[in-house]
Amino acid sequence: MEQFKRAAFSILLTITLLLFHFHAHALQVDVEPSEISIGDAFVIKINGVETVMPEASLNGAALHFGKCGDGCFMAIGTAGLKTPPGVHSIRLEIRGKATEIPLTVKHTAFPEIKLTLDAKKVFLSPEDLKRAEIEREKLKAIFQAASGKHWDGNFITxxxxxxxxxxxxxxxxxxxxxxxxxxxxxxxxxxxxxTASNSGKVVLAEELFFGGNTVVIDHGLGIYTVYMHLSEIKVSLNSIVSKGDVIGLVGATGRASGPHLHFGVKIGGISANPASIFNLKL
Ligand SMILES: [Zn+2]
Structure with a gap:
C-alpha cells in the first residue's frame, strides 16, 4: 500500500512539474521597449494564451488587449507625465494567475520655455472658461472608452x-x-x-475653444489620436478612415500663434508622447 501511494505521488508530481514546465514555456511575454522615457508608449505582447483575454495594469491604469494572431494578445500602454522615474511593474493576470513584468522609466528632463503674451490671451472671460471646461470634459469622456482594435500596423506621422x-x-x-x-x-x-496616423473611427470633428477645428480618431483598445488648429476639417463624425487618408488641412484656428498641427495621442485616457508611437512595432 505504501509503495502504491509513493508511486501515485511520484506520478502526480511528474504531471504537476510537466504542466508547470509546459505553462512556463508556453507563455511568452514581451514588452517593447522595456526601457522608456516619461510619456513614452510601449507594447506588451503575450503569446501562448489560447482564448482567455489577459488582464494587465500599470500603476492602477488598465491596459486594453486585442488579438494579434493565434494565441497572441497585445496592448499599448504609456507611463504618463506623472510617472516617477524608476523600475515599475506591469501587473499581468492570466487565468487568475498574477505575475509582474518590469518596465524601466528613465529620468526625463523636459525643456522650459518662458513666454510673454497679451493678458487677454492668458486670462479667459467667464464664458470662454465655461466653454473650455465643457469641451475638456467632453474630450475626457471620449478618451475613457476602449473599443475594438481598428488600427492597422504601425502609426505614421x-x-x-x-x-x-x-x-x-x-x-x-x-x-x-x-x-x-x-x-x-x-x-x-x-x-x-x-493624414490619419492610423485606421480608425472619427469620434470628434468640430471647432473647440483651444484646439480650433479638431479631429479625434479612435483606433481602438483605448488609443486615440488628436489633430488640432486645422483650417478645414475633411471628415465627418462617425466616419471610418484608413491610415493615410486626408482628414483636414493645416491652419491656425483656436489658440495657435501660427499655422501648425498640434498632434496628440491618448492611451487609456493618459497623454502619451506622440513621437514615441511611430517607433512601436505593431
Ligand atoms: Zn501644440
Whole structure:
C-alpha cells in the first residue's frame, strides 16, 4: 500500500512539474521597449494564451488587449507625465494567475520655455472658461472608452514636416501661468494636407475653444489620436478612415500663434508622447 501511494505521488508530481514546465514555456511575454522615457508608449505582447483575454495594469491604469494572431494578445500602454522615474511593474493576470513584468522609466528632463503674451490671451472671460471646461470634459469622456482594435500596423506621422514644440515642454506664461504641452507640434503651411496616423473611427470633428477645428480618431483598445488648429476639417463624425487618408488641412484656428498641427495621442485616457508611437512595432 505504501509503495502504491509513493508511486501515485511520484506520478502526480511528474504531471504537476510537466504542466508547470509546459505553462512556463508556453507563455511568452514581451514588452517593447522595456526601457522608456516619461510619456513614452510601449507594447506588451503575450503569446501562448489560447482564448482567455489577459488582464494587465500599470500603476492602477488598465491596459486594453486585442488579438494579434493565434494565441497572441497585445496592448499599448504609456507611463504618463506623472510617472516617477524608476523600475515599475506591469501587473499581468492570466487565468487568475498574477505575475509582474518590469518596465524601466528613465529620468526625463523636459525643456522650459518662458513666454510673454497679451493678458487677454492668458486670462479667459467667464464664458470662454465655461466653454473650455465643457469641451475638456467632453474630450475626457471620449478618451475613457476602449473599443475594438481598428488600427492597422504601425502609426505614421500625420504631416511629414519637422517637429517644433515637443511633448512635455513646460511653458511659463507671463511668469505666472504654467502650461504643460501634452502633444507634439509639427510645422506646416496653411492648407497642407494632414493624414490619419492610423485606421480608425472619427469620434470628434468640430471647432473647440483651444484646439480650433479638431479631429479625434479612435483606433481602438483605448488609443486615440488628436489633430488640432486645422483650417478645414475633411471628415465627418462617425466616419471610418484608413491610415493615410486626408482628414483636414493645416491652419491656425483656436489658440495657435501660427499655422501648425498640434498632434496628440491618448492611451487609456493618459497623454502619451506622440513621437514615441511611430517607433512601436505593431
Ligand atoms: Zn501644440
Amino acid at each position: 500625420p504631416l511629414k514636416n519637422e517637429f517644433s514644440t515637443g511633448f512635455g515642454v513646460k511653458r511659463i506664461i507671463n511668469k505666472e501661468k504654467i502650461s504643460i504641452h501634452e502633444g507634439l507640434d509639427i510645422r506646416g503651411k496653411e492648407g497642407e494636407e494632414i
